[in-house]
Structure formats: structure tokens, C-alpha cells
Amino acid sequence: MISKTSTLSIFFFIGIIPFLPLVHAEPSISIIMEQTTYSYCEKLFYTIEVSEVTGDPAIIHISDESGKGSSAIPIAITGLQNPIPSLIPFEAEIFPLGKYLIDVEYSGAATSAEFELIESDSICIPELIKPIMANWLSGNISDGFLLDAFQKYVDIKLVNIPFEINEDNVYDVEVPEWVKNIGYWWLEGAISDDSFSNAMNNLLERNIIGFPEKIENEI
Template structure:
């Protein structure tokens, strides 16, 4: 009898769910910017949060699991918004977590920001990770980014000799995690070129 009473009690006691909320970094994101938001939960349950990005027509992305280890979990995107994937308009970030759900709205707009093309972006990532030399990175920017102006031509004979100040990699790492914009990276490269801080290497200096 006691067992039945306990079972009945369990059936009528409501199950508590952890509350979840999405806080967007800002309401409008431009192309070349990275979508950033924070997942806020009332308690850490051990579950992952499940995210979907949904457009105004209701079409949603595949499920994106986010590990929740604290009450606030920043979710910075590693990939910048591109027009080929995100048309201008209103989108929603939907989250489900431990029986609760929330949604937050944001807008994608063309804000006229300077962008690194996809090819150049991949090469800069490789440079940040130490996979290619300064010369290859500068050469890629010179070839693919109209706003970059390098006062000399990088060729096969000098690509390994090109050197830039070591502190530039700090900006590169900030850019890689979304803490610096494409425009800021381009401005710094142009500053280095203007101030003759991009060294073309001995092969060009000597005419060899």
C-alpha cells in the first residue's frame, strides 16, 4: 500500500526543468561578422544544449550540440556570415535544454563591411596555426583582397624571405577567434606596408 502511495505521489509531483535563455551579442549582424550569443541556464544538469538556426520561412539548420558546463556559455561562431549562406533578413536562434526552450531573434544585413574572401580567410587561418610562412599569407592577401596594397611583388624567389613583425600574429589569433574583424586585419596589413614594416627579403633588396 505504501508503495502505491509513493508511486501516486511521484506521478503528481511536477518535474522541475532547468530554465534556459539565449542572449544575442547585438540585434543586427553584417556580412563578414561572426554570430555571437550566450546561452544562460538556471542550473547545470549535464545535458547539452541543442541549437538550431532558423530563417524567416521556418527552414532550420541541423542540430548543433553545445556542451553546458557553467551557467553562462558564450557561443562565438568560428565562421563569418556570408551572403551565399545567409540572405539578408530575420533569423532565430532556437535552443532546447533539459526540457526547456527559448528563441532569440537577430537580423543579417549588408552593412558595407570590408570582407576577406573565403580563399584568403582559409590561408590566414593556416598562417595563424603556423602552417604557412608570412610571405605566403601576405601574397594571398595581395592577390585576393582588393583593399590590400603591398608596395612590392611577392614571387617564388622571395616568398620565404618576406617577414612581418612578430606581434602581428597576436592580431591574427584574435581575428581567428572573432575578437578582431576582417577590416581591422586589413588595416593593420596596410599600415605595415605603408610604414615599410613588411620586409621583402634579401633577394629583392639585392636584386638577386
């Protein structure tokens, strides 16, 4: 015979079961790399795959072989597969050659993936030129300041400006208004760095971009 005390204990235990917190299993997470080897001018691309959407963001850290890494990068997880494309290509001035580690934490789970940045002959226009180009297209800086930026920051193998720009002539440089179309196309990604550079070099060689008095004398 079950005692009254035992019956009350069982009743109490059953009664509190609905109020116990639910314990969820830790979600699984993985990184799917588009490729594991990159070279300069290419953009990193990978996908974060999770077993469930918890509402938490994924926290990403990217570090090089020396341990030097980025600050925490929060990424919203909105589905089971979440593509992560980099908006900025690898540049020699920023990213040294070697192996890199991607660490991702998400709702208590963690995973890592590795890729390597290798030497290549690829040359691209530095990302810092884009805001300068945008300012030029908006009329905030002169033609000369735009070309001065190209002369300082863009590899001569891409864009070769055949004259020196200095404080005495920076305001004398002229770029035809219609050339802005090429700038817009490049800024919006409609044409590549190579196509943009070829167009600029052609205009520079023909003195369409340059000093007005020089063009008039040659005509």
C-alpha cells in the same frame, strides 16, 4: 467498520508510494540576445538562460530565411546563465543578408530567438586566412604562398599587394622574419584586422615585403 480487504488495499497503496517515480516539471529556457541586428565582421553573441541544470546539453540550430540551417550544435549547460559567443565573425561569402532564427531545445523545453544580418561597409579578413597564417608562422609554407593567399582571398581594400604572384615567382617573395610578430599579434587577437592590414600595406608600399632584387635595385 472498515473491512479487512479495504485496510489491505490502503496499506498496499501507501506502501508503493515511495517507489513511484518522481515527476519533475519541465525546465524553462530562454535566449537573451546581446543585440538583434548584426553586420559583417561582427560576431554573434547570446546567452541561454535556464531554470535548472539537468545535466542535458542544449541543442542549437541556426537557420536563415530560406530554411537552410546548421546541423545540430550541442552546448553544455553548466549554470543558469550560459554565454554563447561565436568564434567566427559573419562573412559575406558564408552568410547572406536577412533574418536568422536560433532554435534551442533543452530537457524537453524549447525556445527561439531572431536576429537580422544587415548590409554595411565593414570588411574583414576571411577566417580561412588564420590557418594559413598559422602555417606560415610555423614555417610550413613560404612567404610567397602566404601573400598569394592574401591576394586571392582578402579584399583589396584591406590588403593591396602591388605585384602579381604566380608559380614562377612565388618562391622569390620575401617577408622579413620580424614581420612574424605582427602575424602573431593578429592571430592571437591582440590587434584588429584594420591594424594588421595597415601594417601590411605600409610594408608592401615600402618594398619591405616583396622581391629582394627589386629592393636592392632601388637602394
